[in-house]
Amino acid sequence: MSSFLDPSSDPSEPGVKLFARHPADVARDLIGMILTVDGVGGRIVETEAYHHEDPASHTFNGPTPRNAAMFGPVGRAYVYRSYGLHWCLNFVCGDTPGSAVLIRALEPMSGLEQMRERRGADAARLLCAGPGRLCQALAISREHDEAPLDKPPFALEPSMQDWEIVVGPRIGLTKGVQTPWRFGLAGSKFLSRPFPKA
DNA sequence: AGACTGATATTCT
DNA sequence: GAATATCAGTCTA
Numbered sequence: 087m088s089s090f091l092d093p094s095s096d097p098s099e100p101g102v103k104l105f106a107r108h109p110a111d112v113a114r115d116l117i118g119m120i121l122t123v124d125g126v127g128g129r130i131v132e133t134e135a136y137h138h139e140d141p142a143s144h145t146f147n148g149p150t151p152r153n154a155a156m157f158g159p160v161g162r163a164y165v166y167r168s169y170g171l172h173w174c175l176n177f178v179c180g181d182t183p184g185s186a187v188l189i190r191a192l193e194p195m196s197g198l199e200q201m202r203e204r205r206g207a208d209a210a211r212l213l214c215a216g217p218g219r220l221c222q223a224l225a226i227s228r229e230h231d232e233a234p235l236d237k238p239p240f241a242l243e244p245s246m247q248d249w250e251i252v253v254g255p256r257i258g259l260t261k262g263v264q265t266p267w268r269f270g271l272a273g274s275k276f277l278s279r280p281f282p283k284a
Numbered sequence: 285a286g287a288c289t290g291a292t293a294t295t296c297t
Numbered sequence: 298g299a300a301t302a303t304c305a306g307t308c309t310a
Binding site: 257 | 300301302303304
Binding site for chain 2: 166167168171
């Protein structure tokens with residue numbers, strides 16, 4: 087069992103120690119961790135937090151069929167379709183129901199050839215730079231919705247390193263723009279977009 | 285480089 | 298009918 091899991095927690099509800107906190111704290115701590123799906127993945131370099139009381143969150147207006155996973159146990163995936171065609175991967179978390187962290191970009195580390203097959207012959211920096219690209223490269227879709235993140239095909243490993251983290255406004259929103267809940271690995275070449283200057 | 289456009293699921297008005 | 302936690306393609310410069 088991974089060290090970030092609370093050994094006393096119910097194994098059917100994974101990741102309580104990491105995920106049962108405010109989504110902004112979880113989003114920050116996920117930067118630098120290694121995510122793989124069936125062995126394909128890499129280092130998380132960009133995340134965004136969404137909270138139940140945040141107007142930009144899918145859960146702001148309460149439960150719907152789509153967002154059901156976000157009202158379920160923490161430590162599971164929330165996968166939704168974006169603009170009708172892309173998939174987006176979130177980690178359900180929070181100290182109250184209805185929060186999640188959007189995984190926006192990875193630094194590819196393993197399974198590069200599979201990523202290229204799934205996406206086309208992209209340069210490495212474009213394989214997982216953005217939530218839609220990331221899901222295509224890792225073959226994530228509706229079937230992963232509500233799947234536990236500590237069991238196959240998912241694997242999430244903590245990093246012992248101390249990263250420098252950059253913070254900024256979230257991308258693509260019209261509501262809640264001013265809430266600075268986008269987090270990134272400073273200096274990474276694999277971000278979906280650069281962070282605005284301080 | 286930046287601006288515009290098409291694709292189109294799900295939710296909300 | 299309109300908006301959206303997006304991306305790729307195609308213009309214009």
